Amino acid sequence: MNVGLDIDDTITRCPPLFSLLSHALIAAGHKVTIITLRSDRTSAEADLDAYGIAYSELILPEDHELRGRGFFRWKAEVCRRLRVDVLFEDMPEVESYVKNHNLGFFIPYTHEGAARSYIPDFIVRLRADGAASDGVPTRDALNLIIEVSGEPKPEKAAKVETARSLWVPAVNNDGRFGRWSFLEISDPWDAKNTIRAHLAAEGDGRGADQVTSA
Numbered sequence: 355m356n357v358g359l360d361i362d363d364t365i366t367r368c369p370p371l372f373s374l375l376s377h378a379l380i381a382a383g384h385k386v387t388i389i390t391l392r393s394d395r396t397s398a399e400a401d402l403d404a405y406g407i408a409y410s411e412l413i414l415p416e417d418h419e420l421r422g423r424g425f426f427r428w429k430a431e432v433c434r435r436l437r438v439d440v441l442f443e444d445m446p447e448v449e450s451y452v453k454n455h456n457l458g459f460f461i462p463y464t465h466e467g468a469a470r471s472y473i474p475d476f477i478v479r480l481r482a483d484g485a486a487s488d489g490v491p492t493r494d495a496l497n498l499i500i501e502v503s504g505e506p507k508p509e510k511a512a513k514v515e516t517a518r519s520l521w522v523p524a525v526n527n528d529g530r531f532g533r534w535s536f537l538e539i540s541d542p543w544d545a546k547n548t549i550r551a552h553l554a555a556e557g558d559g560r561g562a563d564q565v566t567s568a
């Protein structure tokens with residue numbers, strides 16, 4: 355297995371945990387790849403040593419790799435190229451998330467005239483944003499239903515269309531269950547970009563300070 359670790363706001367949040375994890379992975383014969391947007395290799399190496407991180411490879415972007423591409427697209431490309439299986443990465447907008455397993459959360463839909471239940475993959479709760487000067491958020495947290503799509507299946511379009519066009523507007527109109535939105539993700543490596551692009555398109559984009567934090 356190849357496990358990717360981000361440095362800032364990931365390893366730096368809890369260096370002892372990532373030190374333990376990285377040593378255990380290397381000892382068990384796995385690869386640990388550090389993927390960071392930092393530009394100074396020497397200081398990154400010094401920090402990793404200070405945090406006690408064991409790793410196989412340290413990847414930093416070349417300037418030309420970032421041009422016209424955006425920070426997060428670069429990370430997604432690195433993960434794909436190096437066949438990283440799992441990437442530990444921060445996303446400050448996310449308050450919490452849950453895999454929709456045994457929660458009893460489903461969306462009824464019909465396919466070819468038959469009533470069925472659609473069970474989406476994840477629910478991600480995104481922080482209430484735009485705190486006003488008195489500290490009261492201008493918007494409630496957003497509950498984002500996420501469907502990770504692999505192989506296209508015939509009933510998938512009916513599920514997604516029902517969730518997006520009927521269920522989400524209905525629950526938002528009702529108003530008792532907070533704000534909801536729906537997003538289909540086809541490239542899991544690029545989930546962070548896809549979620550941020552969706553938020554921006556929905557008028558839920560966060561401040562530039564958060565968008566540039568990596």
Ligand SMILES: [Mg+2]
Nearest residue numbers: 360362363568
């Ligand atoms: Mg980071």
